Amino acid sequence: MSARLAVLISGTGRNLAAILDACAGGELPAQPVLVLSNRPQAAGLALARARGVPVQVLDHQDFSSREAFDAELARRLAAAQPDVVALAGFMRILTPGFIDQFSGRLLNIHPSLLPRHRGLNTHQRVLDAGESWHGASVHFVTQELDAGAVIKQGRIAVQAGDTAESLAERVLHSVELKLFPEVLSWAAAGRLHLANGQAILDGAPLLQPLIGDY
Numbered sequence: 064m065s066a067r068l069a070v071l072i073s074g075t076g077r078n079l080a081a082i083l084d085a086c087a088g089g090e091l092p093a094q095p096v097l098v099l100s101n102r103p104q105a106a107g108l109a110l111a112r113a114r115g116v117p118v119q120v121l122d123h124q125d126f127s128s129r130e131a132f133d134a135e136l137a138r139r140l141a142a143a144q145p146d147v148v149a150l151a152g153f154m155r156i157l158t159p160g161f162i163d164q165f166s167g168r169l170l171n172i173h174p175s176l177l178p179r180h181r182g183l184n185t186h187q188r189v190l191d192a193g194e195s196w197h198g199a200s201v202h203f204v205t206q207e208l209d210a211g212a213v214i215k216q217g218r219i220a221v222q223a224g225d226t227a228e229s230l231a232e233r234v235l236h237s238v239e240l241k242l243f244p245e246v247l248s249w250a251a252a253g254r255l256h257l258a259n260g261q262a263i264l265d266g267a268p269l270l271q272p273l274i275g276d277y
């Protein structure tokens with residue numbers, strides 16, 4: 064019985080498409096049971112529908128508070144009984160109560176080499192800092208933003224003439240679309256867990272993130 068996978072999105076859904084393709088191709092041993100967006104106009108919703116994946120919209124603007132939104136989100140998500148939940152460009156900061164309910168099952172992709180550049184505008188910040196390396200990280204979601212145990216990172220070299228846009232595209236296509244399905248496949252196969260704040264892969268704690276050069 065393959066793992067049940069839910070994916071939360073807010074936007075274009077390029078990570079979502081790569082994840083769903085990996086499920087369909089068998090590289091990711093999971094059955095996508097729900098794609099949920101907090102934005103009704105997210106293009107990723109059409110990608111999911113086209114692949115026959117159950118879709119829900121939960122517009123955060125319909126809720127008076129972050130807690131009220133997260134309570135309904137938790138209810139919808141729990142009903143899908145996911146083994147793994149992928150945050151694929153899900154642009155919401157989640158409340159501690161929600162994170163506790165799904166802790167260990169929540170994986171996020173963040174477009175930087177964590178712990179550098181938590182938060183937004185990572186590509187411009189890499190350029191402003193004159194850094195030579197950039198990339199993306201897949202990490203467990205914990206209560207501190209973008210600070211959960213990092214499982215694997217993919218790196219690219221910053222090139223002369225790079226802009227925030229060119230970096231974002233290269234990080235997405237060269238790293239994210241390969242990295243996230245790979246790490247999710249470990250979680251779906253029951254090889255990846257979170258214990259006492261540490262990522263455990265095949266029974267061994269990851270004392271530092273795995274690094275992939277793409």
Ligand code: GRF
Pocket residue numbers: 072073074075076077078079107151152153172173174199235239
């Ligand atoms: C990606 O760059 C991801 O790193 C960030 O948001 C973007 C989502 O893009 N969290 P998409 O919705 O997967 O196309």
